[in-house]
Each structure stands twice: as C-alpha cells, then as structure tokens.
Amino acid sequence: MNARILLWPGLAWLVLFFAAPLGIILLISFAHRSPQGIVSWGFNLGNYLRLVDPLYWTGPFGNSLVLAALTTIVCLILGYPVAYSIARRPAPLKNLLLFLVILPFFTNFLVRIYAWFILLRPEGWIAGVLRSVGLDLALLGSPLGVLIGLVYGYLPFMILPLYATLERLDVTLVEAAHDLGATRWQSFWRIILPLSRPGMIAGSVLVFIPVLGEFITPKLLGGGKVPMFGVLIEEKFLGRVPDWPFGAALAVTLMALVSLVLARYFHQVKESRWIG
Amino acid sequence: MDEVSVELREISKRFGQTLAVDRVTLQIYKGEFFSLLGPSGCGKTTTLRIIAGFERPTSGELFINGRRATETPPQERDVNLVFQHYALFPHLTVEQNVAFGLEMQKLPRATIRERVGKVLELVRLDGLGSRFPSQLSGGQQQRVALARALVPEPSVLLLDEPLGALDLKLRQEMQLELKRLQRELKITFLYVTHDQEEALKLSDRLAVMHGGRVLQVGTPQEIYERPATRFVADFIGESNFLEGRVVHTAGTRAVVQIGPLQTNVLSDSPLQINQPVTLALRPERIQLCFPDEDNSTWTGLVEEVLYAGKETRYRVRVSPEIILTVSTPGSNGIAVGERVGLTWAPQSLRLIHSA
Numbered sequence: 341m342n343a344r345i346l347l348w349p350g351l352a353w354l355v356l357f358f359a360a361p362l363g364i365i366l367l368i369s370f371a372h373r374s375p376q377g378i379v380s381w382g383f384n385l386g387n388y389l390r391l392v393d394p395l396y397w398t399g400p401f402g403n404s405l406v407l408a409a410l411t412t413i414v415c416l417i418l419g420y421p422v423a424y425s426i427a428r429r430p431a432p433l434k435n436l437l438l439f440l441v442i443l444p445f446f447t448n449f450l451v452r453i454y455a456w457f458i459l460l461r462p463e464g465w466i467a468g469v470l471r472s473v474g475l476d477l478a479l480l481g482s483p484l485g486v487l488i489g490l491v492y493g494y495l496p497f498m499i500l501p502l503y504a505t506l507e508r509l510d511v512t513l514v515e516a517a518h519d520l521g522a523t524r525w526q527s528f529w530r531i532i533l534p535l536s537r538p539g540m541i542a543g544s545v546l547v548f549i550p551v552l553g554e555f556i557t558p559k560l561l562g563g564g565k566v567p568m569f570g571v572l573i574e575e576k577f578l579g580r581v582p583d584w585p586f587g588a589a590l591a592v593t594l595m596a597l598v599s600l601v602l603a604r605y606f607h608q609v610k611e612s613r614w615i616g
Numbered sequence: 617m618d619e620v621s622v623e624l625r626e627i628s629k630r631f632g633q634t635l636a637v638d639r640v641t642l643q644i645y646k647g648e649f650f651s652l653l654g655p656s657g658c659g660k661t662t663t664l665r666i667i668a669g670f671e672r673p674t675s676g677e678l679f680i681n682g683r684r685a686t687e688t689p690p691q692e693r694d695v696n697l698v699f700q701h702y703a704l705f706p707h708l709t710v711e712q713n714v715a716f717g718l719e720m721q722k723l724p725r726a727t728i729r730e731r732v733g734k735v736l737e738l739v740r741l742d743g744l745g746s747r748f749p750s751q752l753s754g755g756q757q758q759r760v761a762l763a764r765a766l767v768p769e770p771s772v773l774l775l776d777e778p779l780g781a782l783d784l785k786l787r788q789e790m791q792l793e794l795k796r797l798q799r800e801l802k803i804t805f806l807y808v809t810h811d812q813e814e815a816l817k818l819s820d821r822l823a824v825m826h827g828g829r830v831l832q833v834g835t836p837q838e839i840y841e842r843p844a845t846r847f848v849a850d851f852i853g854e855s856n857f858l859e860g861r862v863v864h865t866a867g868t869r870a871v872v873q874i875g876p877l878q879t880n881v882l883s884d885s886p887l888q889i890n891q892p893v894t895l896a897l898r899p900e901r902i903q904l905c906f907p908d909e910d911n912s913t914w915t916g917l918v919e920e921v922l923y924a925g926k927e928t929r930y931r932v933r934v935s936p937e938i939i940l941t942v943s944t945p946g947s948n949g950i951a952v953g954e955r956v957g958l959t960w961a962p963q964s965l966r967l968i969h970s971a
Binding site: 526 | 668669670689690691692695696697699701703704705706707716717720721764765768
C-alpha cells in the first residue's frame, strides 16, 4: 500500500477545519463591517490601519505581551526546580509526581479558573490572609490576579518539557564537572543549565504563545479591567458591538506575532549544533 | 616507588542486598601504572568511583597521598577520572572542555590558555580546539577526555575502561599512547579494565577482582605465571585444570595422581599424601611430540584441530575423562586421530589453592 494514502485523512481534516477557516478569516480581515457588525465583502486595509493606534499597543497588545512574558518567566522560575527535582527521583516516585503535575488537566480549564475567581475574591481567604499581614492588594480585577491565574494554568506546560530534557541529562556530565573541581553551584550554571536550554525554550514557547491569545483567564480574573489581545478578539466577534472584520484583523496580527516567536524558536534549536 | 599514592583499607560498599566491594585493601604507589582487572560486575568500577569520590564506602578507610579522604567530596580530591564514555560536555568546544578544570581553580586566563594548548599538543589534538565533541571521532574524543583529566595535574589519574568503546586497531594505538603519557608525566595511573591482555601489557602491577574481592595483587608476570586461585588462572589467559591427589612427596617435589595418570609437581609449600589438589597448565606451555619420545610425559589422541593463523589449537584426549587444550605456534601438520606425546616444563604446572 502506498504510505502516502495514510496522509489523506489527517490532511483533509486540516484543510477543512484549519486552512479553510484561516482563509476565511484572512478574507474577512480585509472586508467592511456591515451595519450589524458582520461582514460586508470587499477589500480594504482599514482594519489593519486601525491597529496602528497606540491605544491598542499600550492597552490590550501591551498587556498580552507583558503578561505572556511575565507568565513565562514566573513559570520558568517556579517550574525549573520542580522539573529538576522530579527528574532526580527514583522511577516509581517520578511517575507519580509527573501524574500529579498533569492531574489538574482532568478538570475543565474554565472550572479551575472559576475556582481561582472564588479564591481571589476580596472576601476570599487569600485576600484575608494578605490583609492580616497588612497587604491590601487588589487580586481580582487586577493584572496580578490575571498573572496568578495564568501561571497556575500554564505551569505544567513549562514543567513537562523541562522534565523531559533534565531527565535525559547524563548524570556523568555532572560527575565529570565535580571531578574537575566544580562546586554544586558551578556545575549547575556551567553544565546543567546550558544543557537544559532546549527544554527551557520549548517550555517557554508552550507557555508564551497560548498566553498571548488567552481570553478566559483575563476575562474571569481580570473582570474587564485587564484588556488583553484575546479578550479583544472575542469581544469583536461575540461582544455587544461586534466588528468581525476588525476582529479578524486582530486574529491575523496575533498569528503573525506568534509565527515570529516560533521562527525565533526554530532558529534557536537549529543553532544548538552540538545536539545530535 | 615506595611512597603510597592511594591506599584502601578494608573498603566495602553495599548497594541494598548486594555487596559490590568486599573488604578491599590495596596500596598503590606513586608513579605506578596499576590496574584493577576483572569481569563486569566484579566491583572494579565501584572501587574506582569510591576513589574518585562519587560513592561513599559503607565501611573502611581511603587515603590519598597519605591523607584520609573517605568523606572528601570529589571536587576537593587531587584525582581526576577519565570516564568510560568520556562524559565530554557537549555544549563546550574541545578547548572549553579541557579548560574547565583550570577555570574551576580560578587560574588567570593566560595560564589557562597556555596549559590547555600544551596538553592538547601532548595528546596530539592541536588544531582541533574549536571543534565540538560531536564533531570528533571516538579516538579523538578519548584524547579530549584524557587531556581534560590531565590538565589540572592530578596526582592520580583514574581511568574507567577508557578504551572500551574503541575498535581493536585504535585501542592498541591508544594503549601505547597511554603508556607513553604515563612514563612522561610520572603520574599514578589507576586503570580499570576487563581486558586481561590490556592489563598485562600496560600495568606495573595489577589486582584481579571477582565478586567484590581482590583475589591477587602482583606484577603481570606474577599474576600470569603464578595465579593464586583457579579464577585467576582461568580469567588471565587460559588454563587446563587437573584435579588430583598427592601420592608421593619429596621436599618441594610431589607426584600427583590424576585419574589413571601421574605427573611431577613443584610446590612452594609442603604437601601431604592424599591431599586433593588442583593443577593449572597453560595450553601454550604444552609441547607436542612423537608419542615414543623418551621425554614425553603423557600421550593422547588428537580429537580436534583449529588453525587460527598465529597459533593452532588442539584438543587432546589423554585419558577417558581428561581432555587437554594445547596451543602451538603456527601449523605443524598434526591431524585429527593422530597419537601424540605431550611434554611441559615442571614449573609450568601450577598448583592452585582450592578457592
């Protein structure tokens, strides 16, 4: 049997449900807004020109970029020690701990973020504890609250690829470093950290890109006060004053941004010539 | 040669239920090429890792250069290890790999550069300094590992089967290279291998290990010519083993009855009549001759002839129960089914302690 036949089902699926809708979105992004906010076909660049407005860049785009970057950094700092520690456990314990990392996925994302909504309320216990130590922080409806939710939601995506690289890391390399006089700290900075770079990059990509387009977390935990890219797109399609062509232009722009990040990622991977 | 470089006193290491190293006591002298030889799982690598500091012995004491080092962390020991699979840092160039140990000592840049250059020349890798390990052949990687371990000028260099991954030709070349380096640098080499030929060729002295224990320590000649146990006689080279009983003694000489046959034996210690003994006889120490020659000790029937170029191997049945393996250089036209005489010098027949 020709192995190429195996391609067809998957390919058909992708064309039908990915490429075609993408094309439609692209077409819509050049169309006019109809009075109802839907599409009036045509060709103009007006939707993209509106994006030049600095208001978007300081607002939703800026928020998305900053929050995605912060989420990535916090996930990296929190996730690295976890991944490292799990990778150094004996096999049965390792599998159990990994299972615990992915356990939250057994519950719907929306439900979990809603749980955070309850936890972060001003009358919730977290805010209560913070108040009792003199910290009167607005959690719900603030970028901090959104950040907490995002880090919570995306931490496993950082831990898993990090774990995969750290687990494969040859321990004799660490022994060799010690043998040559390196302290634990030196062997970490000079050997372990650089060798786990592929995992750090993969984890960062897996966190940064989806967070860039996130809308559930900012919508629930931001309470409309933390506008983000994804929230804006969602509003343009499903909001009270829809504007499909502008929403489509936003979506296409977001995709372009994401592609840029991915291109950078693949470039990084290719540069690591010592691998393989 | 009398200054002790590494000393192990009653070192044992237990992993769960298994005793990997069992009361090993060794003294390795300064400037010596010392090998730990044994089959896989005999405890030789664990012993080496204890000396390197990667394993802590369950009991016993370790001394390096006369100082107690049992609990000293690896980075503070004046020893460096050449790892079995080299353990080169894949993200660093050859130069950076070699410089690593010197950078840890916080030496000035100029000094590091100079010493790295010198050691790369020593292992004949000059010109490859900016390559990554993955761009090198196995033999070159081996040299980088060697250079990296040598450059901090340790007083003892530990080598864990360093040539195991190389093909035969390259291995023989590297053996000579190692011997040359050791002579030039006058560093103590502690070498772990399962290759008996390699150990005999390279070592000043060696220890044969089995089941976590050291069975015999000695020069290659002592180990080969006077194996202390049946295991050593079998593992180092090859031996025919003959089980018999002492039937007559006269000082250090004795006559041993093996089945229907008798032979003369020289012994270091007095033997008693009727004492059961095991004798070891190397195949290459047996000569074949015509069966009616006066000096022929035993006669037998050739059952098998294997021609292997530099030697020919025979299986000769000398009694219904006893078959001897004989090895002669070259080919001498003896065929299967022929009757032959077998002779050997009395000192070739080694008395083995029944252990």
